[in-house]
Amino acid sequence: MFILNMLKKDTGGKIFLSLLLTVALVVPILHLAFPTDSPLHISTYAITLLGKYLAFALLAVAVDLAWGYLGILSLGHGAFFALGGYAMGIYLMRQIGERGVYGDPLLPDFMVFLNWDSLPWFWYGFDMFWFAALMVMLIPGLLAFVFGWFAFRSRVTGVYLSIITQALTYALMLAFFRNEMGFGGNNGLTDFKDILGFNLQADSTRLVLFVISSLLLALGYIACRAIVTSRLGRVAVAIRDAENRTRFVGYKVEHFKLAIFTFSAVLAGIAGALYVPQVGIINPGEFSPLNSIEIVIWVAIGGRGTLYGAAMGALLVNYAKSYFTAALPEVWLFALGTLFVLVTVFLSKGLVGVFQRFGRRGI
Numbered sequence: 001m002f003i004l005n006m007l008k009k010d011t012g013g014k015i016f017l018s019l020l021l022t023v024a025l026v027v028p029i030l031h032l033a034f035p036t037d038s039p040l041h042i043s044t045y046a047i048t049l050l051g052k053y054l055a056f057a058l059l060a061v062a063v064d065l066a067w068g069y070l071g072i073l074s075l076g077h078g079a080f081f082a083l084g085g086y087a088m089g090i091y092l093m094r095q096i097g098e099r100g101v102y103g104d105p106l107l108p109d110f111m112v113f114l115n116w117d118s119l120p121w122f123w124y125g126f127d128m129f130w131f132a133a134l135m136v137m138l139i140p141g142l143l144a145f146v147f148g149w150f151a152f153r154s155r156v157t158g159v160y161l162s163i164i165t166q167a168l169t170y171a172l173m174l175a176f177f178r179n180e181m182g183f184g185g186n187n188g189l190t191d192f193k194d195i196l197g198f199n200l201q202a203d204s205t206r207l208v209l210f211v212i213s214s215l216l217l218a219l220g221y222i223a224c225r226a227i228v229t230s231r232l233g234r235v236a237v238a239i240r241d242a243e244n245r246t247r248f249v250g251y252k253v254e255h256f257k258l259a260i261f262t263f264s265a266v267l268a269g270i271a272g273a274l275y276v277p278q279v280g281i282i283n284p285g286e287f288s289p290l291n292s293i294e295i296v297i298w299v300a301i302g303g304r305g306t307l308y309g310a311a312m313g314a315l316l317v318n319y320a321k322s323y324f325t326a327a328l329p330e331v332w333l334f335a336l337g338t339l340f341v342l343v344t345v346f347l348s349k350g351l352v353g354v355f356q357r358f359g360r361r362g363i
Contacts, residue, residue, distance in 0.1 A: 016308035024214035060314035062267035068305030071240030076165030078292035084269025089189035091132035144265030173287030188283025303352030
């Protein structure tokens with residue numbers, strides 16, 4: 001009942017959630033009910049690709065919560081995404097055991113190759129799924145909390161805050177490239193075998209991961225929608241539109257910023273954890289500042305400050321990326337840049353704004 005009341009005035013959100021849940025039901029049916037040579041059959045590869053897109057959509061929703069409703073243009077959410085991915089990657093590496101190339105029951109192959117004598121202390125506990133799931137949320141959330149505590153108390157805003165967040169993710173990328181950090185260096189973490197005892201390469205596991213990605217995206221959207229329709233969300237919009245005035249009337253602006261920014265980072269970490277088992281690898285390249293910039297482009301193209309627009313932007317842009325990088329690889333970056341410029345100049349509310357105008361005209 002609470003969810004229905006919350007979504008009462010969110011027509012776009014209801015349409016998005018309906019489509020998402022429909023896809024979560026229809027895709028498994030088409031995969032299981034039709035033979036591989038049927039035009040209605042959806043392959044395991046396509047399911048894995050869709051699951052990756054859904055993880056990106058959750059990441060876009062997280063960025064839109066901070067940027068669209070709080071006014072924080074974060075160019076570092078790729079770092080939170082990657083940290084959540086690494087937390088899940090370490091768990092998956094701990095599940096390999098003696099099935100690795102070197103057959104060591106405790107040390108991953110890259111540690112054996114680098115002559116490590118023992119498992120680093122920060123890898124302990126990751127052999128348990130519940131601990132890894134907790135770290136997926138805790139590590140990005142803690143980093144965002146500490147970073148936000150100092151940044152917001154110092155009243156760093158605007159482009160300066162964006163630059164600092166980008167510097168943060170770049171510093172983490174450089175750190176994770178180092179072999180002595182214990183995260184696989186340049187190659188990262190890969191060659192995963194199973195999750196919770198289920199073979200990661202099995203069709204059924206891929207299907208379950210896709211459904212879980214759909215459900216978590218829906219829950220993430222609902223949680224963000226609950227925030228933006230609450231008092232916290234209303235104050236966040238006031239901070240976005242007139243921070244000094246909001247502070248003047250007595251609100252602790254730093255506390256509101258910190259709460260939403262931290263929650264946004266936790267969502268990004270969960271998205272990273274969904275991404276890794278479906279893609280099969282996590283490496284320092286995920287920390288690249290360019291990735292964080294691309295996330296902002298997804299949100300801008302879809303529609304900043306709508307949540308569902310951000311998710312749809314992520315889905316559409318990543319589908320286009322998959323198509324063009326295969327068909328016309330030399331064109332993709334130019335097409336993405338051109339699309340971003342056109343949306344910024346002519347469609348300030350993104351593609352969602354176009355549909356909203358058509359809706360008001362009754363088209």
